[in-house]
Amino acid sequence: MKLLTCPLNGQRNISEFTYGGEYHPMPDPHSTDARQWAEYVFFHDNAAGLVTEWWCHTASSFWFLAERNTISDQIIRTFEASEIFNQRIDFAENPQ
Amino acid sequence: MAELKPDQAARRSPLYRRHQALNAQFEMVGDALLVSRYGDTSMEPRLAISLGLADLSTLPRTGFKGAGAPKWAASQSVQLPEQPNTAVTQPDGSLIAKLSHQELLIVSDVEAKSSLVTRLNQHKLPAATYSLPRADSHSWLAVTGLLAAEMFSKICGVDLRTHKFAQGQIAQTSVAKINAVIVRHDLGTTPCFYIFSDITSTEFLWDCLLDAMEEHQGVTIGVAAIRSLAAGE
Structure with a gap:
């Protein structure tokens, strides 16, 4: 069985995890056009090489990020999402 | 005294049919109806030291989550x-489990003497602190005994041997393919593991545990045996 290290729960069998897709930085929702936004939401690069991906430890519903080499399937590192998402983002044009 | 039946209590366990099939005798513990013992055996406390399985699902429990939850909990x-x-473990016997930086699970003591769950549930919560009721979402089982870790090794990927998995440690993992929170909470000197898992799968998990326990002669136990272990008898 493959093993993956959850930043919260430690090393676990891969069967305890769910893949959540590629991570890409979000474009500014106030200045992006529809095409860019659609690419961000729906399109994936499917790159061969080092990628950053969302993974979820399903037993604890804990989402985190993993850097993985898609050629060798080697996990380089896993880290908490708070490393990137460290401030609140308001989507409303004029947040109340 | 009239015999207590599961449908006489405000809450009944998802396992009540299993308990009735095993000739369980029930008792009231606080407001909760629990299995006191199965059949008329007086052997349960002794067998529980080796390997026992109890259902505590009717006892109080709750949870809180959110960016404001740690600060709010610290003020309680x-x-x-x-x-x-x-x-x-709190001085009143209840247990507070920290599942992540921003999530707490609070469970009663097995005698339901603690009022902590009720007290916290009545609070008006501050911003970014959310109630996460656990009584209707999660079942609560307890596996007791010296052979518990060996039994778990068949259905769980985490090493729960007592020298690897300390008192008060938590594993959020998969048990018999069911997502579960395992908390080590010894009863006296007897190892005990609480299991909190999705309440809709309780009967499946109960059957899987009994199946895994069979080769170790594990038995179902009631709260009388739990009480006896906790008192170190």
């Missing part, structure tokens, strides 16, 4: 675990 005159995936 309780002892909080410092690290995620650890639990601390």
Whole structure:
């Protein structure tokens, strides 16, 4: 069985995890056009090489990020999402 | 005294049919109806030291989550675990488990004497602190005994041997393919593991545990045996 290290729960069998897709930085929702936004939401690069991906430890519903080499399937590192998402983002044009 | 039946209590366990099929005798513990013992055996406390399985699903429990939850909980005159995936027993016997930086699970003591769950549930919560009721979402089982870790090794990927998995430690993992929160909470000197898992799968998990326990002669136990272990008898 493959093993993956959850930043919260430690090393676990891969069967305890769910893949959540590629991570890409979000474009500014106030200045992006529809095409860019659609690419961000729906399109994936499917790159061969080092990628950053969302993974979820399903037993604890804990989402985190993993850097993985898609050629060798080697996990380089896993880290908490708070490393990137460290401030609140308001989507409303004029947040109340 | 009239015999207590599961449908006489405000809440009945998802396992009540299993208990009735095993000739369980019930008792009231606080407001909760629990299995006191199965059949008329007086052997349960002794067998539970080796390997026992109890259903505590009708006892009080709750949870809180959110960015404001740690600060709010710290102001509630309780002892909080410092690290995620650890639990601390309170002076009144209840247990506070920290499941992540921003999530707490609070469970009653097995005698339901603690009022902590009720007290916290009645609070008006501050901003970014959310109630996470656990009584209807999660079942609560207890596996007791010296052979518990060996039994778990068949259905769980985490090493729960007592020298690897300390008192108060938590594993959020898969047990018999069911997502579960396992908390080590010894009863006296007997190892005990609480299991909290999705309430809709309780009967499946109960059957899987009994199946895994069979080769070790594990038995179902009632709260009388739990009480006896906790008292170190």
